[in-house]
Amino acid sequence: xxxxxxxxxxxxxxxxxxxxxxxxxxxxxxxxxxxxxxxxxxxxxxxxxxxxxxxxxxxxxxxxxxxxxxxxxxxxxxxxxxxxxxxxxxxxxxxxxxxxxxxxxxxxxxxxxxxxxxxxxxxxxxxxxxxxxxxxxxxxxxxxxxxxxxxxxxxxxxxxxxxxxxxxxxxxxxxxxxxxxxxxxxxxxxxxxxxxxxxxxxxxxxxxxxxxxxxxxxxxxxxxxxxxxxxxxxxxxxxxxxxxxxxxxxxxxxxxxxxxxxxxxxxxxxxxxxxxxxxxxxxxxxxxxxxxxxxxxxxxxxxxxxxxxxxxxxxxxxxxxxxxxxxxxxxxxxxxxxxxxxxxxxxxxxxxxxxxxxxxxxxxxxxxxxxxxxxxxxxxxxxxxxxxxxxxxxxxxxxxxxxxxxxxxxxxxxxxxxxxxxxxxxxxxxxxxxxxxxxxxxxxxxxxxxxxxxxxxxxxxxxxxxxxxxxxxxxxxxxxxxxxxxxxxxxxxxxxxxxxxxxxxxxxxxxxxxxxxxxxxxxxxxxxxxxxxxxxxxxxxxxxxxxxxxxxxxxxxxxxxxxxxxxxx
Amino acid sequence: xxxxxxxxxxxxxxxxxxxxxxxxxxxxxxxxxxxxxxxxxxxxxxxxxxxxxxxxxxxxxxxxxxxxxxxxxxxxxxxxxxxxxxxxxxxxxxxxxxxxxxxxxxxxxxxxxxxxxxxxxxxxxxxxxxxxxxxxxxxxxxxxxxxxxxxxxxxxxxxxxxxxxxxxxxxxxxxxxxxxxxxxxxxxxxxxxxxxxxxxxxxxxxxxxxxxxxxxxxxxxxxxxxxxxxxxxxxxxxxxxxxxxxxxxxxxxxxxxxxxxxxxxxxxxxxxxxxxxxxxxxxxxxxxxxxxxxxxxxxxxxxxxxxxxxxxxxxxxxxxxxxxxxxxxxxxxxxxxxxxxxxxxxxxxxxxxxxxxxxxxxxxxxxxxxxxxxxxxxxxxxxxxxxxxxxxxxxxxxxxxxxxxxxxxxxxxxxxxxxxx
Numbered sequence: 001x002x003x004x005x006x007x008x009x010x011x012x013x014x015x016x017x018x019x020x021x022x023x024x025x026x027x028x029x030x031x032x033x034x035x036x037x038x039x040x041x042x043x044x045x046x047x048x049x050x051x052x053x054x055x056x057x058x059x060x061x062x063x064x065x066x067x068x069x070x071x072x073x074x075x076x077x078x079x080x081x082x083x084x085x086x087x088x089x090x091x092x093x094x095x096x097x098x099x100x101x102x103x104x105x106x107x108x109x110x111x112x113x114x115x116x117x118x119x120x121x122x123x124x125x126x127x128x129x130x131x132x133x134x135x136x137x138x139x140x141x142x143x144x145x146x147x148x149x150x151x152x153x154x155x156x157x158x159x160x161x162x163x164x165x166x167x168x169x170x171x172x173x174x175x176x177x178x179x180x181x182x183x184x185x186x187x188x189x190x191x192x193x194x195x196x197x198x199x200x201x202x203x204x205x206x207x208x209x210x211x212x213x214x215x216x217x218x219x220x221x222x223x224x225x226x227x228x229x230x231x232x233x234x235x236x237x238x239x240x241x242x243x244x245x246x247x248x249x250x251x252x253x254x255x256x257x258x259x260x261x262x263x264x265x266x267x268x269x270x271x272x273x274x275x276x277x278x279x280x281x282x283x284x285x286x287x288x289x290x291x292x293x294x295x296x297x298x299x300x301x302x303x304x305x306x307x308x309x310x311x312x313x314x315x316x317x318x319x320x321x322x323x324x325x326x327x328x329x330x331x332x333x334x335x336x337x338x339x340x341x342x343x344x345x346x347x348x349x350x351x352x353x354x355x356x357x358x359x360x361x362x363x364x365x366x367x368x369x370x371x372x373x374x375x376x377x378x379x380x381x382x383x384x385x386x387x388x389x390x391x392x393x394x395x396x397x398x399x400x401x402x403x404x405x406x407x408x409x410x411x412x413x414x415x416x417x418x419x420x421x422x423x424x425x426x427x428x429x430x431x432x433x434x435x436x437x438x439x440x441x442x443x444x445x446x447x448x449x450x451x452x453x454x455x456x457x458x459x460x461x462x463x464x465x466x467x468x469x470x471x472x473x474x475x476x477x478x479x480x481x482x483x484x485x486x487x488x489x490x491x492x493x494x495x496x497x498x499x500x501x502x503x504x505x506x507x508x509x510x511x512x513x514x515x516x517x518x519x520x521x522x523x524x525x526x527x528x529x530x531x532x533x534x535x536x537x538x539x540x541x542x543x544x545x546x547x548x549x550x551x552x553x554x555x556x557x558x559x560x561x562x563x564x565x566x567x568x569x
Numbered sequence: 570x571x572x573x574x575x576x577x578x579x580x581x582x583x584x585x586x587x588x589x590x591x592x593x594x595x596x597x598x599x600x601x602x603x604x605x606x607x608x609x610x611x612x613x614x615x616x617x618x619x620x621x622x623x624x625x626x627x628x629x630x631x632x633x634x635x636x637x638x639x640x641x642x643x644x645x646x647x648x649x650x651x652x653x654x655x656x657x658x659x660x661x662x663x664x665x666x667x668x669x670x671x672x673x674x675x676x677x678x679x680x681x682x683x684x685x686x687x688x689x690x691x692x693x694x695x696x697x698x699x700x701x702x703x704x705x706x707x708x709x710x711x712x713x714x715x716x717x718x719x720x721x722x723x724x725x726x727x728x729x730x731x732x733x734x735x736x737x738x739x740x741x742x743x744x745x746x747x748x749x750x751x752x753x754x755x756x757x758x759x760x761x762x763x764x765x766x767x768x769x770x771x772x773x774x775x776x777x778x779x780x781x782x783x784x785x786x787x788x789x790x791x792x793x794x795x796x797x798x799x800x801x802x803x804x805x806x807x808x809x810x811x812x813x814x815x816x817x818x819x820x821x822x823x824x825x826x827x828x829x830x831x832x833x834x835x836x837x838x839x840x841x842x843x844x845x846x847x848x849x850x851x852x853x854x855x856x857x858x859x860x861x862x863x864x865x866x867x868x869x870x871x872x873x874x875x876x877x878x879x880x881x882x883x884x885x886x887x888x889x890x891x892x893x894x895x896x897x898x899x900x901x902x903x904x905x906x907x908x909x910x911x912x913x914x915x916x917x918x919x920x921x922x923x924x925x926x927x928x929x930x931x932x933x934x935x936x937x938x939x940x941x942x943x944x945x946x947x948x949x950x951x952x953x954x955x956x957x958x959x960x961x962x963x964x965x966x967x968x969x970x971x972x973x974x975x976x977x978x979x980x981x982x983x984x985x986x987x988x989x990x
Contacts, residue, residue: 118858119909184698224712284712291713427792459744459757466702466747469713479791481735481799482745482756488780489767535786543779555776562780564788564796 043068045529046423049569050380051075051412052165054436057509057526072412076405078164078204086161092447093157095150095192103147103189104321110144144189148182151192152452152462157445159435170203170404171195172431173379175463177372178214178293179470180223182463186321187219191463194219207372207402208363211293215359218318218325224285224468227317228278229310230333236277237332242270278333286310288468290342294362296371301342308339312346312358369397373407375473380411382422383474389416424531424568427475430458432569433487437494437561440527443504450501458486479567491562496554510553516545523556531565614891615838616967617847617881618719619827620705620746621874621898623855624697627918628904628939628950629867630670631684631932635663638939642905646862646912655863660684664932668863669871672879676923681882681889683929683988685959687917687937689900689952693945695914697855700899705748707957707977716751719846721976722964723753726845734843735802741830741849749848754798761811761833765803777803809840820884823876827851831881838885838892845968851877854898858909878923893924893967893989895960901950904939916949920959926966926989933986958982966990 044063048055051072063071074081090096098106141149155172162168175195182191198217202210214220221227246266286309290301315334319326329352338348344361346354362368373393377385389411396403396410411417428436434455438444445451452462459478465471472478493499497506509526513519520540524532532540540559544552560566632648633639634657640647648667649656657665658674664686666674676682692709694700703709707718716724723738738755740746749755758764766777777800784796814836822828830849837844853870860867882889901918917937923929935953937943945951961982964970966989973982 115858115909181698184696288712297713457743466698467706467712467714469715472715475791476752477750479795480754480756481795481802482758484792484795484799485765485803492766492768492776533787536783539779539783539786543775555779558776559779559783563783564792567792 037064040064040068041530042423043418044071045531046418047072047412049424050417050426051169053159053169053432054439054569055529056439057442060529072409075164075166076204076409078167081163083163086158086163089157089161089445090154093150093154095147096154096196098147098192100189100193101324103192104186104325106147107144107189108321110142146449148188148191148463149449149452151195152456153445153449155195155462156431156435156452156455159431160438160445160451166408167203169379170408171200173376174199174203174210176465176470177375178210178220179465179468180219180463181466184223184466186222186318186325189321190217190219190222190325193217195463204405204408205403207368207397207404207407208360210404211363212356212359214293215289215313215316215355216327218327221285221316221318221327222325224288225282226285226313229282229285229314229316230278230280230330231311231314231335232280234314234333236273236330239270239273239277242266242273246270281307281310281314281335283307283310286313289313289359289362292468294371295342295365295367296374299365299367299371305341308341308346309358311335311337311339312341313355315352316355363402366394369394369402373397373411376407376411377416378473380408381414381417382425386416386419386422389414392416424565426569427479427567428569429471429473429478430460430483431455431462433567434458434490436569437491437566438502438504440561440566441494441504441506441557442509443494443502446501446503448501452501454490454499454501458490459483484567487567488562491560491566492554492558495557495561506553506557510557512549516541516552519544519552519556523560527557527560528563528565532560532563533565536560536563536565613841613843613845614967614969615844615847615893616963617831617834617849617892617894618748619878619894619896620701620748620848620850621854621896622697622701622850622852623898624700624900624902624914625854625898625918626856626860626867626902626912627686627898628901629860629862630667630871631660631686631919632657632665632667633663633686633936633939634659634665636936636939638904638941642939644906645910646860646906648863661932663936667868667871669868670875672875673921673923676879676882677930680930681923681925681927683922683927684919684932685922685934685954685986685988686919686932687934687950687952688920688954688956688959689917691952691955693916695900695916697899697914702747704897704899704956705746707748707960708979709957717746717748718960718976719748719848720751720753720755722968722970723749723755723846724751725970725972725975726968734805735798736805736837736842736844738846739834739837739844739848741833741847746848746850749846754795755846756802758833761806761809761836764806805840805842809836809842811836816880816884818883818886820880822880822884823873825873825877827873827877828880831877832884835881835884838888856902857907857911857913860906860911878921882923890925893922893927893963895963896921897956897960903948904944904950905948916945917952918950920956922959922963922988924967928988928990933988954986955983958984959986959988962986962989 041060041064044060045055047068048059048063159168159172178199180187180191180194182188194217198213202213246263249263249266283306287306290299290306290309291297295301315330317328317330317333319328331351334351336349339346341358342365346358370390373390374385376393377389381389392410392414393407396407400406416422434451438451455462460471490499494502494504495506497504510519510522513522520537523540524530524537540556543559544556547555628639629646629648634650651657651659651665655668658668658671659665660677666677673682690700690703690709692700692703702712705717706714708714719738735754735756738749738753740749740755740757742757743759745755745757766773768776781800784793788796816822816832816835822832827849834847834849837847851874856867859865878894885892897920898918900914900916902912902915904915907913937951937953939950941947943951957977957980961973961977962985964976965973970976
């Protein structure tokens, strides 16, 4: 079957006709296809729906021509795929050419300037009410805001234009699995480095390496507060030096702090440092590491395991932003006692290395294999992932030590992946909807940052999901009446070529037709890949029959992109 | 589709989906769609939540002028005692309103406005992001709670009463706030006038109709039920004709986002669309620098805040009997002013409860005093009322919720304030 039947409520007698898709619905002349062709086309469409951000015009033919299995293999080896067009688009984005030190500097300078402006403005100035709503774009963007906008746009450009589609789908998946919230303090400037140097190099590597990389990233450690997790009572060496100097001073001996001869100065410095040093254990990162990143909420750990994991990770921190916000292991903050996490014993007296050992232990734990495989199956197969698919992923994980392409290959080869019931059954997320719509009409992002904002308007501002769960994958989170109307507006906008952020040549896509039957048929084949239901074809015909050609084209395309069929993949 | 068709469809579609192992949430929502009241519903009780994002300085909003430490710690920004020039508006001899909140003073004295002071979260975070998240999920300390407390309330009612209108939970703004996100349907409306398809008339009507036909005939599952809700909402709002709305009783909303939001909320309440939860944000409270005293930055925000709420009350008139307004903010600010004549992130703050069943004219909650020995971590106003105690009481009193455990999982209210009923 090419598609899951979309019209259960239509009388049973035409059920079969719909299930067999467009062929039965067409009245205009068409190319004859053998049943084998149509099975292969359906397979190609399914793979394009799931492994990519949606087919472009002609993609189904191309995949059929090269062979569906070969296409999957190609996508699993992205380094062999040329990707020039996306590189040209990305070259315009300054954020990708700005190093972490420069980004930090830009943000910190801007913060300082804002503070000074507020100081100078006097008591009548109005507070910046937009600060709490980072997803809102102002007309005149500050340099830092512009860079953040560019970074969101980079994700949309890559999703739309990259030939390495599976790689981009997985980049989105892992970004979400290891979610970080861009608008939390230092993460405003740490995010690009996090995505470019922590996530993307490991997208199709080994899960273990990806996990270890995220655990070392200042972005994650700051987001989940591990930077301030210290063993209770720990004091930084700086403070102890200061105290020694103060005692020496009290005994009338010259201190070792030249330039701070005054004991009152020393005391005030000490008070300032004391106010800033963290007070004790912070379990946030350790908890999410077990619950979300590895074992899963039912993965068999206890609150004591969370505490002990947090103890192992005490001292995993970052240098202050003015000093680069780099990863640092603070030996003074580390808990050197013995610990047990999920049955694994960690002897006393060890430092940074036991953290890495914990991460590798967690990455190889059976609960982790199951939890992450289930999430992958939820993404690629069904919101409620079938067991067979999860098992296939787990077996491949066991066999290969968590090699991500091997796990994916096993999922793509599982019978559940191909089961007719799951084809065309997943509702697109806002990112998937917007990107797939632009791709479906052969469009591309323009040179503004607007397309990423369209995704935001649908409720998925990229890198701006506050909770560590990341954006949900299930339909109930994305389908609601307000969001649906917004999708229709975006569909109409893209069809009319007036959507902010996308360049679309509708005329090239649908050049000429003789009557509304042929128009509906063209749009169904070129944009919906033959998935339109009888009802959708009828509405397209009826709505375009009395319209002048340009308007008819726009309305037919808008109805197609806004159709219920196109909301699913 | 008429009701009968819809029921048949739900039955057939539901079975098919069960066979496919599709999430039962669709079935629940489909059931609401079937049983939904259409058109004229009874006057619903409404809870309006206003979130002061950025952490409002509760100590200058509701001034503890009877606490000697207040004036000691705030030499440059304290609000003078009642009676002095620019002084606080006395409430009960101990507390006073910021003078910019003059429009709310009469509401306090006529008993419709109650204040809860020293209210906040048991969590010690001073991060806006974490604290807002905790307040909106209603689960302080638990970061991975997927849904908001208001959404859980909506879901609870769904299961019990099987009735729904698309307007049961509405946030004014471009996106649903965390408090309203979750499995139960809720609507984010930025602008009532622009709700629906954006196209010039008459193309707009025709396109709306076309899409409605498309979805009636081709959609399944959750997409189908949501689309029904969407088109129904478009029709209901069109009938409402928001462009021609005139506030009643001479109410004048201040210009600015909050006035705009409350004006639209008033309109929805008067239209009897079955709205139970309305939500709006109001920003600009993060006053680290040059906060000002009786005048200045915070005073300007409070002027807007107070006059918008007062206009809303005036506009609704006797209809306020069905409405409760609850204000909230993620935390309060430091007791002591800082080196920039502002205040930094603190702990407890003050919240307002206003409306029909409210036993107003009182400041509720234990006052921990501003004595440094009584402060949280030696610097901030301590929390004596868990915000969930207040939220739970408002839900029970205004909307009759009995199953509080479903809305605030893992929490048993510590004490009843008696603010409502």
